[in-house]
Amino acid sequence: MTTHAVRLNAVTKTYGRGTEQVHALRGVTVALPRGGFTAVMGPSGSGKSTFLHCAAGLDTPTSGTVHLGDTELSRLDETRLTELRRAKAGFVFQAFNLVPALDVTGNVTLPLRLAGLRPDRDWLREVVARVGLEDRTGHRPAQLSGGQQQRVALARALVTRPEVVFADEPTGALDTCTAAEVLGLLRQAVDAMGQTVVMVTHDPVAAAYADRVLFLAGGALVDEAWSAGADAIGRRMADLGGYGHRPGTARRTAVPGRRESAVAGGVASGAGAAGC
Numbered sequence: 001m002t003t004h005a006v007r008l009n010a011v012t013k014t015y016g017r018g019t020e021q022v023h024a025l026r027g028v029t030v031a032l033p034r035g036g037f038t039a040v041m042g043p044s045g046s047g048k049s050t051f052l053h054c055a056a057g058l059d060t061p062t063s064g065t066v067h068l069g070d071t072e073l074s075r076l077d078e079t080r081l082t083e084l085r086r087a088k089a090g091f092v093f094q095a096f097n098l099v100p101a102l103d104v105t106g107n108v109t110l111p112l113r114l115a116g117l118r119p120d121r122d123w124l125r126e127v128v129a130r131v132g133l134e135d136r137t138g139h140r141p142a143q144l145s146g147g148q149q150q151r152v153a154l155a156r157a158l159v160t161r162p163e164v165v166f167a168d169e170p171t172g173a174l175d176t177c178t179a180a181e182v183l184g185l186l187r188q189a190v191d192a193m194g195q196t197v198v199m200v201t202h203d204p205v206a207a208a209y210a211d212r213v214l215f216l217a218g219g220a221l222v223d224e225a226w227s228a229g230a231d232a233i234g235r236r237m238a239d240l241g242g243y244g245h246r247p248g249t250a251r252r253t254a255v256p257g258r259r260e261s262a263v264a265g266g267v268a269s270g271a272g273a274a275g276c
């Protein structure tokens with residue numbers, strides 16, 4: 001069995017034709033080990049979402065190959081691809097994407113029911129407790145705060161024990177402290193549960209929660225950083241033309257010493273350490 005959760009080999013993605021043609025990805029090769037937390041950064045239009053969508057089997061590369069675990073995605077027809085995504089990928093989006101008519105339990109167990117599987121009650125209880133929602137299971141999304149809704153989305157992503165959780169700007173709609181809580185939970189999913197997480201973000205502070213940051217520019221993978229702090233990530237982004245960087249002011253999301261929040265493990269501990 002491969003030790004990589006995701007592998008992209010020479011992946012290109014071209015949209016449109018002729019003068020309208022856009023090269024969203026230009027020969028991206030990268031392997032993401034199991035149990036790692038990877039952030040994907042780059043200026044607007046650099047190909048971050050396209051990268052995430054191709055890696056997750058939501059979009060098909062123009063050329064090159066993508067493996068999710070041991071399975072090469074281009075070999076699958078649409079039905080098998082949908083089944084594979086349900087089994088092997090969890091998703092967390094900026095806009096939460098919960099079903100308004102379902103309560104917390106209904107939303108969290110939805111991927112299992114769509115796959116025709118019965119929820120394992122102990123695992124469901126554990127996942128809901130890990131995101132701190134054990135006393136909210138009967139609430140509907142409209143009765144929850146944004147941060148709580150994103151925690152439901154995270155539990156929904158984790159409940160199938162996926163190969164990878166793909167997160168696209170998961171803190172983009174959250175305030176600083178709530179964002180820190182959600183990032184602490186993603187970190188905890190990696191450290192305590194061995195989950196693999198791939199997260200697209202514009203925020204250097206959010207990216208600093210990851211073990212590894214991939215930098216895209218013009219559809220190409222141009223750099224990477226390991227265990228980097230927010231200021232170093234912000235400076236690299238500024239070099240790539242992402243945005244201007246003033247040291248210490250790029251912080252939008254509160255960052256508790258990220259290792260402490262991860263090992264302390266609770267929602268409250270992460271927020272507390274950040275002074276939220």
Ligand SMILES: Nc1ncnc2c1ncn2[C@@H]1O[C@H](COP(=O)(O)OP(=O)(O)OP(=O)(O)O)[C@@H](O)[C@H]1O
Nearest residue numbers: 015016022024042043044045046047048049050051
């Ligand atoms: N469906 C599509 N049709 C045509 N062009 C597209 C499509 N999707 C993306 N693109 C183009 O591909 C390039 C990469 O887009 P992508 O959304 O991956 O970038 P991004 O880095 O996620 O951007 P942002 O940070 O602004 O969300 C952009 O030039 C975009 O306009």
